[in-house]
Amino acid sequence: MRLQVTHDTFYDYAPAVETAQHLAYLRPLHSAYQQLLSHTMSIDPPPAQLTQNLDVFGNLRSFFSLDSAHETLRVVAKSVVLTSARELPISTLSWEGTQNYFQYQSGRHLDKASEYVFSSPFCPRHADFASYARPSFGPGVGVLDGAADLMRRIYTDFTYESESTQINTPAREALVQRKGVCQDFAHIMIACLRALGLPARYVSGYLLTQPAPGTVKLQGSDASHAWVAVYVPDLPEGDRWCDLDPTNNRAGWHSPGEDYVTLGTGRDFADVSPIRGVIHGGASHTLTVGVTVEPLLDDLSLPPLPPFSPMAPGGASQNQFQA
Incomplete structure (x- = not known):
């Protein structure tokens, strides 16, 4: 099944956040059983720094920092994934x-x-x-x-x-x-x-x-x-x-x-929280998260993404990243 995933995270701060550092786990896994066909992540306001690497469990994590005051933060990840399903296998081990x-x-x-x-x-x-x-x-x-x-x-x-x-x-x-x-x-x-x-x-x-x-x-x-x-x-x-x-x-x-999309794996939620971070300022905030997963036509013209290659330290300063 070819599925499109949109994960929209919006923070509204009061007062403004002065500086912030965040980790995001928003890129679905790419494997023999789930092919990641495309992925983008937009960040507003644009981060001063954006780097990516693999954690010890094989998940892709994005680190980004913001060094100027901001009253809101929006992170939107969009992915297209080709999923498959197999029944549980037979195991004889007790x-x-x-x-x-x-x-x-x-x-x-x-x-x-x-x-x-x-x-x-x-x-x-x-x-x-x-x-x-x-x-x-x-x-x-x-x-x-x-x-x-x-x-x-x-x-x-x-x-x-x-x-x-x-x-x-x-x-x-x-x-x-x-x-x-x-x-x-x-x-x-x-x-x-x-x-x-x-x-x-x-x-x-x-x-x-x-x-x-x-x-x-x-x-x-x-x-x-x-x-x-x-x-x-x-x-x-x-x-x-x-x-x-x-x-x-x-x-x-x-x-x-096949109606499931795997994002990441770990020991528990603490290892693969979608977004977490540290902020300076913003004594209170409201968080709004919207997730939509919808099927696409069976047009498989998009090739799977190549294996992930981590960005160099101090990577691109931009507001949109395409994996």
Whole structure:
């Protein structure tokens, strides 16, 4: 599916911000399973500095700074992405076998996915997460089967309620109240999997705004979305991440569906927040975010973007960047 994504972020400051530095994660991933056909990012007012590089998780991040007073800031990212979908693969590895695979043993090869077994700021270790996860992981249950069952239980047990949590609401609090938004459900599921010694990562992205005729609009569209990927060691190397969306009970290999756009991956939301920064001034502000994902005609004349090449330090000073 060929999708066009527009992510419009607008800040209104009072009083004016004197100087600011920001990090943005707004460029969708480009891979064998999701081709990025075009991408632009406009910034108003124009930044004094704009540089880009890859973070440790393989996401492209943009750093920009503003060195003059400004009362507003608008960042608009537009992307065209070719998505695909594959059903969950067959795995014969049990969850206990996966747990053992990631336990340290002298001389054993260290899988890079090991970093996703440990706690992170938004996904702490707590016995409550292990207690909630265990009914899905009986003796000998496959790691992928157990993760899919956990996804379905969160989808069934929890209520999607947009005003029930804040961006910094602890995952354990959302677990107790059994309601939240996609970010909460992703953090809960990740914390549950890690509590059993299973690697899981946070996926930031988008959902198709308008569903196909006769289908139900998914929760989390019209905004940034979040879901989970679990690592399955017995799958082919390079194809071991399986995506599960507990907000909508959707799952697939590398993506829950072709109506999903993957923006970035990390340990939790803190690693791939769309925009964050430090400002001097602007004691108060209002934030408005608009996201639209819409299908385009099946005109595939645009070639995929070439592999990313980081800009040199102190890169271009401009108000529009094309990746």
